[in-house]
Amino acid sequence: MFKEYLRHDATGLATLIAGGEISAGEALEAALARMAEVNPRLAAICIPMEAIARQRAQAPLRGPFAGVPFLLKDIAQDYAGVPSTSGSRALRDWVPRQHAEIVQRFLDAGLVVFGKTATPEFALKAETAPQLWEQPTRNPWDLARTPGGSSGGAAAAVAAGIVPVAGASDGGGSIRIPAAYCGLFGLRPSRGRVPSGPDYGEFWDGASSQHVLTRSVRDSARMLDAIAGADAGAPFAIGLPERAYAEEIQRPPGKLRIGFSTESPLGTPVHPECVQAVMHAARLLTDLGHAVEPARPQIDGHALARSFIGMYFGQTAASVARARRLTGAGARAFELETRILALLGRSLSAGDYVDERLRWNDYARALGRFHQTYDLYLTPTTAQPPNRIGELATPPLQQAAAKVVLALHAGRLLLKSGMVDTLVTTSLQRVPFTQLSNLTGTPSMSVPLHRAPAEAGGAQLPYGVQFVARFGEEATLLRLAAQLEQARPWGGFRPPL
Incomplete structure (x- = not known):
C-alpha cells in the first residue's frame, strides 16, 4: 500500500509514477482502499469501475497525469460501456456507446x-441527494451537511482524499459551490474553452463549462492544458492562450485592479462568515500589492436570476424529454421537483425563452464595462454555509400541491401567477453570486481562503471566495490563484474524516 497517497496532489503522484517510485497499480489500489474506507459514509462515488481501472493501470500509459487515479462526474462525462445516469432513475440503465x-x-x-x-x-x-442512489452525498468536513452540487460527489471525493482531482462541470455554480463548501480550488473555464462534444455543441446554451475540482492550483492549470481546445464540429473555437497554463502559474500576476462586493445581487441575507471571507481576501490582496476597492457591475440581479431560471426550466424540460426518448421511461421515473420544472419549461413559449436568452447579452455588456476598469470581480462564492442534509427538502404540503399542478397541467397558470419571482428568491438565495459567470460565459474561480467554526459549536467549515475575469482570461485567474496559494496555503488543511 502506498502510505503517502493522501499527501500528494495529482502532479505529485504523476511525478512519482513517472520516476518509478510507485506504479500506477499501487496508486490505484491506494485510491480503492481510501474509497472503501470513506465512501460508505460519503456516498460520493455512485458507479464503481474497478475492473476497467485495474486493466488500464497495467497497460502502458502516457500523458501528463499517467497513472493517476481519477473519477468522472455522472453527467455529460460519458464513458463508453458504462451507465451514464445523470442522477436520474429514468437513465439508471442507459449506456453510451462512445x-x-x-x-x-x-x-x-x-x-x-x-x-x-x-x-x-x-x-x-x-x-447532491438524488433519489436514484437513496443515500445523500455528505460533506467530509461535516457529515451532517451537503458538499453542494451539482459536482457534489466529485468535491466530496477530492476533499476526503479518495482522489486528488475529479471531473466536474458548472452550469450555475456547480464547480465553484462544491469547491467553496469542501475547501477546494474550483476553476470554471470560459464558454467554449473545453469541448462539450460529440453529443452537445454547447451544454445549457453555453452556460455550462466542464473542468475539474482539485486541491492544488497547479493540478487545475495542468489539467486545463490537457483538455482545452475545440473538438471537430464545435460551434466555435476561442483564442488559444499565449502560453501553457502550467507556465502561467509560474509568472507573477502583476498589480491587479479588483472590485469587490459582499451584497447579494438578490438583496437576500449573506452569512457573516461569507462576508468575512471576502474582507479577509481583500486585505490579503492589498498586502500583496493589488488595488482593491468596493465596486460591482451595474446589473439587475433579479433580472439575471429570472433569465437563469428561464433557461433552467427549458433545459429541464429538454433533459426529461431526451431521457424519455432514450429509455421510454414514464413520468414517475423523475423526481417530483424535476417534473414541476419540466412542466414549467414546457409551458414557456419559444418566444419567451428566446427573449430571456437575448438578455444574456445585456449582462455580458455590463460586465464588460466593469472589466474596463477592473481586472477581476471578487465576491463570496456562496451566501450561506452548506445546508444540513434534509434542510431544503420540499415540505409535504408543497409536494401535495405540486402533484395537483402536474395532474392539471397547470404550468402556464403558475408562470402567470408570479410564482417564478418567488422561486428565483427561494432557490438562489443561498447561491446568488455564481450565475453571472455562467450567463456571460466568463471564467471564474472559487478559492478556499477562509475557515470558521460552524454555528452551535459544530465542525470547522471552509468558505470560498469567487473571482470573475474577462472572457478568455483563465491565465489571470490562475496566476492570482497561485500567488494566493503561496501566501495562504490551504493544501495542509484536511477535513476531520
Whole structure:
C-alpha cells in the first residue's frame, strides 16, 4: 500500500509514477482502499469501475497525469460501456456507446478512471441527494451537511482524499459551490474553452463549462492544458492562450485592479462568515500589492436570476424529454421537483425563452464595462454555509400541491401567477453570486481562503471566495490563484474524516 497517497496532489503522484517510485497499480489500489474506507459514509462515488481501472493501470500509459487515479462526474462525462445516469432513475440503465470528448482527453492525459461521482438529477441543485442512489452525498468536513452540487460527489471525493482531482462541470455554480463548501480550488473555464462534444455543441446554451475540482492550483492549470481546445464540429473555437497554463502559474500576476462586493445581487441575507471571507481576501490582496476597492457591475440581479431560471426550466424540460426518448421511461421515473420544472419549461413559449436568452447579452455588456476598469470581480462564492442534509427538502404540503399542478397541467397558470419571482428568491438565495459567470460565459474561480467554526459549536467549515475575469482570461485567474496559494496555503488543511 502506498502510505503517502493522501499527501500528494495529482502532479505529485504523476511525478512519482513517472520516476518509478510507485506504479500506477499501487496508486490505484491506494485510491480503492481510501474509497472503501470513506465512501460508505460519503456516498460520493455512485458507479464503481474497478475492473476497467485495474486493466488500464497495467497497460502502458502516457500523458501528463499517467497513472493517476481519477473519477468522472455522472453527467455529460460519458464513458463508453458504462451507465451514464445523470442522477436520474429514468437513465439508471442507459449506456453510451462512445466516450464524451472530455473523457477521451482525460484518458489521453493518462488518467486511470475507476468510478463516477454522484450528481443531483440532471445537475439541477446545489445539493447532491438524488433519489436514484437513496443515500445523500455528505460533506467530509461535516457529515451532517451537503458538499453542494451539482459536482457534489466529485468535491466530496477530492476533499476526503479518495482522489486528488475529479471531473466536474458548472452550469450555475456547480464547480465553484462544491469547491467553496469542501475547501477546494474550483476553476470554471470560459464558454467554449473545453469541448462539450460529440453529443452537445454547447451544454445549457453555453452556460455550462466542464473542468475539474482539485486541491492544488497547479493540478487545475495542468489539467486545463490537457483538455482545452475545440473538438471537430464545435460551434466555435476561442483564442488559444499565449502560453501553457502550467507556465502561467509560474509568472507573477502583476498589480491587479479588483472590485469587490459582499451584497447579494438578490438583496437576500449573506452569512457573516461569507462576508468575512471576502474582507479577509481583500486585505490579503492589498498586502500583496493589488488595488482593491468596493465596486460591482451595474446589473439587475433579479433580472439575471429570472433569465437563469428561464433557461433552467427549458433545459429541464429538454433533459426529461431526451431521457424519455432514450429509455421510454414514464413520468414517475423523475423526481417530483424535476417534473414541476419540466412542466414549467414546457409551458414557456419559444418566444419567451428566446427573449430571456437575448438578455444574456445585456449582462455580458455590463460586465464588460466593469472589466474596463477592473481586472477581476471578487465576491463570496456562496451566501450561506452548506445546508444540513434534509434542510431544503420540499415540505409535504408543497409536494401535495405540486402533484395537483402536474395532474392539471397547470404550468402556464403558475408562470402567470408570479410564482417564478418567488422561486428565483427561494432557490438562489443561498447561491446568488455564481450565475453571472455562467450567463456571460466568463471564467471564474472559487478559492478556499477562509475557515470558521460552524454555528452551535459544530465542525470547522471552509468558505470560498469567487473571482470573475474577462472572457478568455483563465491565465489571470490562475496566476492570482497561485500567488494566493503561496501566501495562504490551504493544501495542509484536511477535513476531520
